[in-house]
Amino acid sequence: MDAGQFLKGPATRTFEQAWADDCGAAHCLSVANGTDAIELVLRALGATGGEVITAANAGGCTTTAARLAGAVPVHFDIDPRTHCGSAAAALALVGPRTRVVVATHLYGNLAGVAAIRAGLAAMGRNDVRVVEDCAQAHGPRAADGPVGSLAAAAAFSFHPSKNLGAPGDAGAITCGDESLHRELVALHQYGWTRRYAAERPGGRNSRMDELQATVPLVKLPHLADWTAQRQAIVKAYADAAPSALRPVTGQGPTVAHLAARRSRSAPARASQIPTPAATTSSWPAAAGRRRPRTPSARWPAPAGCRAGRRSW
Numbered sequence: 224m225d226a227g228q229f230l231k232g233p234a235t236r237t238f239e240q241a242w243a244d245d246c247g248a249a250h251c252l253s254v255a256n257g258t259d260a261i262e263l264v265l266r267a268l269g270a271t272g273g274e275v276i277t278a279a280n281a282g283g284c285t286t287t288a289a290r291l292a293g294a295v296p297v298h299f300d301i302d303p304r305t306h307c308g309s310a311a312a313a314l315a316l317v318g319p320r321t322r323v324v325v326a327t328h329l330y331g332n333l334a335g336v337a338a339i340r341a342g343l344a345a346m347g348r349n350d351v352r353v354v355e356d357c358a359q360a361h362g363p364r365a366a367d368g369p370v371g372s373l374a375a376a377a378a379f380s381f382h383p384s385k386n387l388g389a390p391g392d393a394g395a396i397t398c399g400d401e402s403l404h405r406e407l408v409a410l411h412q413y414g415w416t417r418r419y420a421a422e423r424p425g426g427r428n429s430r431m432d433e434l435q436a437t438v439p440l441v442k443l444p445h446l447a448d449w450t451a452q453r454q455a456i457v458k459a460y461a462d463a464a465p466s467a468l469r470p471v472t473g474q475g476p477t478v479a480h481l482a483a484r485r486s487r488s489a490p491a492r493a494s495q496i497p498t499p500a501a502t503t504s505s506w507p508a509a510a511g512r513r514r515p516r517t518p519s520a521r522w523p524a525p526a527g528c529r530a531g532r533r534s535w
Contacts, residue, residue, distance in 0.1 A: 229433050232522030238436040239395070240442055242379075245362070246371030248397035250404040253431035254411050257358045257380025258308040260394040261288035265323055266375045266425045267406040268352045270294040273322035278308030278334075281327040285356060292425070294322065303510050306330065306471050306483065310338035317343070323352050328370060329451075331386070331480035332473025336373040337365070354378065361387040366475070371397040376407075381431075381439050386453070386480055387446055393435035430438075453479035460484075 224535040235253050243251035254260050261284060265275060271293040277285040279298035286296040300312040305396050307329050316326070324343070326334040336355060343351050355370060355377035363370050372375040397406055406423065414426020442449075458480040461470050464484060471483035 228507050230430050231451055232433045232436075234433045235431055235436040236430075238440040238443075239431070241532055242371075242395055242441060243397060245369070245446075246377070247369040248372045248377070249399045249447055250397065250401070252396045252404065252407050252411060253436060254394045254396060255429040255431060256392040257378055257382065257394040258284045258288050259411075259427075259429040260378035260396045261285055261325070261348055261354070261356065261409055262291045262379070263427075263429065264354050264378055264396055264398075265289055267292060267293040268323055268354070268375060270322040270448065271425070274318065274320045274327060275323045276313050276316050276321060277325040278313075278327050278329070280306060281308070281329050281356070284358070285325045285327070289415045295320075297321075304471070305332055305473050307332055307473070310335040310342060313339055314342040314346070317346065317348055317351060317472070321348070321351050323354055325356050325357040326374065327355045327358075328363070330471060330483045331478040332471070333360070333361065333363055333365055333370065333475045333477070335472075335474070352376075357384075358385065360478055361385060362450055363476045363478045372399065375400070376403060381435065386450065386478055387439050387442055389431075389435040389438050391435055393431045393439070395431070450478045454488040457482045460509060 239251040243249065265271075269288065273294055273515060274297045275285065275289040275294045276297045276299055277289070280301050284341060287299075289296040291523050297316055299316050300309055301307060301465045302309045310325060313324050313326075324339055326339055328334050334355075336353060340353050343349065344354070353374040357370050357377050358380035360370050361379070365373060367373065371379070376396055376398040377393045379397070381387060381389040381395070383390060396407055398407070409423040410426050411429045412426065413428060414423035416422045432509040453472055454477070457477075460482045464470070468484040469496045471485060
């Protein structure tokens with residue numbers, strides 16, 4: 224505030240470097256929010272005019288971003304145990320128009336990024352890029368590296384509800400490729416390649432301000448300890464919950480963004496939780512629709528989207 228620099232200042236630059244280091248990525252670009260982060264990545268990777276494959280139960284933000292980027296979202300089914308997208312289901316939908324597959328790390332659990340990348344390579348489709356949606360996954364490490372460094376690019380949200388939150392909306396993109404980073408830098412500020420030279424189509428104004436950068440920068444050194452506390456709380460919930468509430472468990476480490484449980488009796492969910500903590504129903508069945516075994520089809524596909532084959 225005293226410096227009078229509210230955008231693209233020292234706090235933003237320091238946070239970008241700190242977050243890139245934490246994610247094991249060469250580059251980090253701060254943006255206005257997580258949905259902007261996905262949209263800008265899709266544009267930079269050339270998804271416009273093609274298809275973007277995304278998990279059906281976590282694809283709302285990606286669906287919006289894909290449509291804004293001029294791409295067609297294609298929804299794939301989930302692993303009913305983890306509720307993260309099934310790599311096999313995603314790969315089954317890869318077609319001639321596929322440009323990007325978005326892997327969402329849901330509830331703080333890890334999606335199968337490595338399996339998707341390996342499957343694309345085996346299909347000879349290295350032209351299809353993989354993007355991580357890390358809005359609910361700040362800090363976990365997979366076997367092959369930290370989240371945020373596992374794919375062509377990763378999109379983060381720092382909404383106040385996240386494990387690492389700003390006081391308002393904020394987001395970031397991490398990547399390892401210098402040319403991709405340059406394209407993203409141009410797109411996030413009007414398409415400028417230099418000041419007032421708007422040479423990149425699809426550019427927009429999407430910037431994190433200094434206040435939004437300062438708060439997560441202060442919080443970042445505490446993230447590991449706070450994550451350990453979240454993990455302990457989620458375990459306590461799991462130990463105390465009745466058998467009717469089946470836990471949603473991840474494959475590998477989790478940062479416990481949410482304590483997610485499955486139940487076929489939606490009205491009874493809140494009363495079954497032995498804690499005063501607030502609860503909500505994330506994927507209720509649409510009225511008049513058959514209740515499937517997984518949440519992937521409980522919502523009709525939004526207009527302009529294509530639903531993939533379902534495993535249930």
